[in-house]
Amino acid sequence: MNRNGLFALCFNALFALFMMGPLIVVIGVSFTPTGYLEFPPSAISFRWFRAILDNPDFIDAAWISLELGLASASLSTVLAVPAALAIGRERFRGRDALQALFLSPLTVPTVVLGVAFLRFLSLFDINGTFVGLVLCHAVIVTPFVLRLVLASVTGVDRSIEMAATSLGASHWTVFRRVTLPLILPGVVGGWVLAFITSFDELTVTVFIVNPSTTTLPVRLFSHITQTTDPLVASISTMVILLTVLLMLAVNRLYGLDRLLIGGEAR
Amino acid sequence: MMDQPAFNHGQTMAFLELQALNKRYNAVVAVEDFNLSIQRGEFVSLLGPSGCGKTTTLQMIAGFTQPTSGSIMLNGRDLGAIPARKRGLGIVFQTYALFPHMTVEQNVGFGLEMRNVPSHERRRRVSDALDLVHLSHLGDRFPRHMSGGQRQRVALARALVIEPELLLLDEPLSNLDAKLREEMQLELRRIQQEAGVTTLLVTHDQSEAMALSDRVAVMQSGRLIQEDSPFDVYEKPATSFISTFLGKTNSLPALLERAGKRTQIVIDDVRLAGPQTVLANGPVELSLRPERIELTDIDKATLSGDVIERVFLGDHWLFRVETPIGKLLVMQRNLGRRGAEIGERLHLFWEPEAMRLLPRGDVS
Structure with a gap:
C-alpha cells in the first residue's frame, strides 16, 4: 500500500486543522463561564447551555428550521427527480433551457433572490408565512438535489430498464421497482444536502420571515447584532452535536461514503 | 443437432416474419428494406460490423424503436401495434442488464411477478430456470458477487423463465473473455435447444454466429446481403465484403x-x-482462404514465395508469403514440427476450385 510521506501527512494535518478550527473555537467558547466570548475558556461551565432553556424563542426557531428543512427538501426532491430523469436521458427542445432554469438559483446573488421573493410573496399575500418560506427554500435547494440526482441518473444503464419493460413492467412499475432504487443514492444525498442548505439559509430568509416564522439562523443573527454573549456559541455547539449524531445514524443505516461520494446500490 | 424444422414449405407464414422493414433517423438510413423469415425453433444470427443496423433491427423487434415502415409478424400477430412490455419476448442484453439491487432469484422471478404468477408456482419455475443454466446453488446471491459468465446465465434464465415465443440475444458473449466465450457458446446452444425457443442473435463476431446458429443473416449498411447456413455463408460468400468479414x-x-x-x-x-464460374470475362475479385493453401514440393507447386511474416497460434501457423501475385496468408496445421523461418522459400499448392470469384466493385 502506498503510504503518505511526511510532507503529505503535515499537509493533511494542517488542512484538517484549518477545516476544523472554527468548530473547535465555537465549541470551546460555548463552555465558558464568562459573559463574553472567551477562548480558550478559563473554566468549564454549562451556564450557556442552561441559558438555552431560558430562551424558548431559540427552541421554537429551531423547530421551525427543522420543519422548514424537512418540507423544502422533500418538495424539491419531488420536483427534481422527474426533472433529472427528463434532462438526464431525453433529448428535447428546450432541454438546456430547462436545466439552466433549475440551476439558476445558484447563479443569482442570494440578496437579489431575497428581495425578489419578498416582492413576489407580497403579491400573493403569503409573505412571512410558513408556506411562503417552504416555497422559497424549495427554489433555493432544488439545484443541489437536481445535480446529485442527475449524476446518478446518467450512471444508470438504460438497458436495465428495457429489461424490466421487456419482462412486462409498466412505466410506473419500472420507475418504482428499478429506476428509483438505482438512483436512490443520488436522491437521498440530494435530499440531505437540501435539508442542510435550507436549515442554515440566512441571506434570503431574513427578507421573508415574520416574528412567528423566524428560523434559527435568523434568530441567531438578530441575537448577535444586539449582544455578544456566548449563547450563540452554545446553540451552535448543540447544532454541531445534532449534526454529528445525524451523520452517525446515516452512516450506520446507509453509509456516508455512498451518500456523499456515490456508489453501487446496497 | 436438433431436428431441422421444415423450412419454407408451401405458403405457410414463418414464425417470425420481418417484411420491408425500414428505419430512418432524419436523413440517416439505419435499416433499409429488410426482409427475414425465421421458423419456429430456429436459431438465426444477424451478423454484421458495428453500425450495420443489426441492433436497430433487434430494437424494432423488441419494441424499443418504432420502424419507419414495414411490419413485424410473430406467430401471426402484428407486433407493430403491441407495446414492448406486452410483446412477451425474452431479451438478453449485451451488459446483461441485471437488476443490481435484487438477488438472482428476484431477478429471474421478476417477469413472473409482473404476470401475477402465484408465489409457489413462481418459486418452482424460477428454480427450474436456474437448474437449466446450472445456477440453482446461487439463487440468493446479488449479481455483483458473480462472475461475468454467471451473470450471463442469470440474464438467460430471466429471459427464458417467462417462456417467451422469441428469444433475442444482443451481443450476449462480447463482454466475456475468450476462453469463457467459447464455453458459453456451447452452453448457449445447449440451453436454447433444451428450451426449444426460437432465437435471434445479434453479433459482430463471425465465429459466434457460425458456432451457434442454424442460419446466418449478414447485414451491411442497413441491408441484408446474404442469408444462408453458416457453412454456405463461409464457403460461398455472396460478396467480397462477406468473404473478408467471415x-x-x-x-x-x-x-x-x-x-x-x-x-x-x-x-x-x-x-x-x-475455377468454374458463371461470371463474365473481365475484372473479378478473387478470394482464397488461407486454410485451402497447402505446402508442397517444388514440382507440384501452384506458386512459390518467401516467408515475410509468421505467427504461431498453437494449433496452427500463419505465414505471410510474398508471391508473384502478391502477399498471401497461408495457414498450416501444427503437426509438431518447427514452422518455416522468415526468408525461407515455400512452395504453395491449391486446387483451382479453392479460389472463389466474386464480382468486383461491391461496397465494402
Whole structure:
C-alpha cells in the first residue's frame, strides 16, 4: 500500500486543522463561564447551555428550521427527480433551457433572490408565512438535489430498464421497482444536502420571515447584532452535536461514503 | 443437432416474419428494406460490423424503436401495434442488464411477478430456470458477487423463465473473455435447444454466429446481403465484403479469361487455371482462404514465395508469403514440427476450385 510521506501527512494535518478550527473555537467558547466570548475558556461551565432553556424563542426557531428543512427538501426532491430523469436521458427542445432554469438559483446573488421573493410573496399575500418560506427554500435547494440526482441518473444503464419493460413492467412499475432504487443514492444525498442548505439559509430568509416564522439562523443573527454573549456559541455547539449524531445514524443505516461520494446500490 | 424444422414449405407464414422493414433517423438510413423469415425453433444470427443496423433491427423487434415502415409478424400477430412490455419476448442484453439491487432469484422471478404468477408456482419455475443454466446453488446471491459468465446465465434464465415465443440475444458473449466465450457458446446452444425457443442473435463476431446458429443473416449498411447456413455463408460468400468479414481470406483483384471451356485467372502477368464460374470475362475479385493453401514440393507447386511474416497460434501457423501475385496468408496445421523461418522459400499448392470469384466493385 502506498503510504503518505511526511510532507503529505503535515499537509493533511494542517488542512484538517484549518477545516476544523472554527468548530473547535465555537465549541470551546460555548463552555465558558464568562459573559463574553472567551477562548480558550478559563473554566468549564454549562451556564450557556442552561441559558438555552431560558430562551424558548431559540427552541421554537429551531423547530421551525427543522420543519422548514424537512418540507423544502422533500418538495424539491419531488420536483427534481422527474426533472433529472427528463434532462438526464431525453433529448428535447428546450432541454438546456430547462436545466439552466433549475440551476439558476445558484447563479443569482442570494440578496437579489431575497428581495425578489419578498416582492413576489407580497403579491400573493403569503409573505412571512410558513408556506411562503417552504416555497422559497424549495427554489433555493432544488439545484443541489437536481445535480446529485442527475449524476446518478446518467450512471444508470438504460438497458436495465428495457429489461424490466421487456419482462412486462409498466412505466410506473419500472420507475418504482428499478429506476428509483438505482438512483436512490443520488436522491437521498440530494435530499440531505437540501435539508442542510435550507436549515442554515440566512441571506434570503431574513427578507421573508415574520416574528412567528423566524428560523434559527435568523434568530441567531438578530441575537448577535444586539449582544455578544456566548449563547450563540452554545446553540451552535448543540447544532454541531445534532449534526454529528445525524451523520452517525446515516452512516450506520446507509453509509456516508455512498451518500456523499456515490456508489453501487446496497 | 436438433431436428431441422421444415423450412419454407408451401405458403405457410414463418414464425417470425420481418417484411420491408425500414428505419430512418432524419436523413440517416439505419435499416433499409429488410426482409427475414425465421421458423419456429430456429436459431438465426444477424451478423454484421458495428453500425450495420443489426441492433436497430433487434430494437424494432423488441419494441424499443418504432420502424419507419414495414411490419413485424410473430406467430401471426402484428407486433407493430403491441407495446414492448406486452410483446412477451425474452431479451438478453449485451451488459446483461441485471437488476443490481435484487438477488438472482428476484431477478429471474421478476417477469413472473409482473404476470401475477402465484408465489409457489413462481418459486418452482424460477428454480427450474436456474437448474437449466446450472445456477440453482446461487439463487440468493446479488449479481455483483458473480462472475461475468454467471451473470450471463442469470440474464438467460430471466429471459427464458417467462417462456417467451422469441428469444433475442444482443451481443450476449462480447463482454466475456475468450476462453469463457467459447464455453458459453456451447452452453448457449445447449440451453436454447433444451428450451426449444426460437432465437435471434445479434453479433459482430463471425465465429459466434457460425458456432451457434442454424442460419446466418449478414447485414451491411442497413441491408441484408446474404442469408444462408453458416457453412454456405463461409464457403460461398455472396460478396467480397462477406468473404473478408467471415474468417480470414486472401482477397485479390484479378482478371477472368476463358480459353474454351477452361477459365483462367490473370493477376499481373501470372496465369492460373481458374475455377468454374458463371461470371463474365473481365475484372473479378478473387478470394482464397488461407486454410485451402497447402505446402508442397517444388514440382507440384501452384506458386512459390518467401516467408515475410509468421505467427504461431498453437494449433496452427500463419505465414505471410510474398508471391508473384502478391502477399498471401497461408495457414498450416501444427503437426509438431518447427514452422518455416522468415526468408525461407515455400512452395504453395491449391486446387483451382479453392479460389472463389466474386464480382468486383461491391461496397465494402
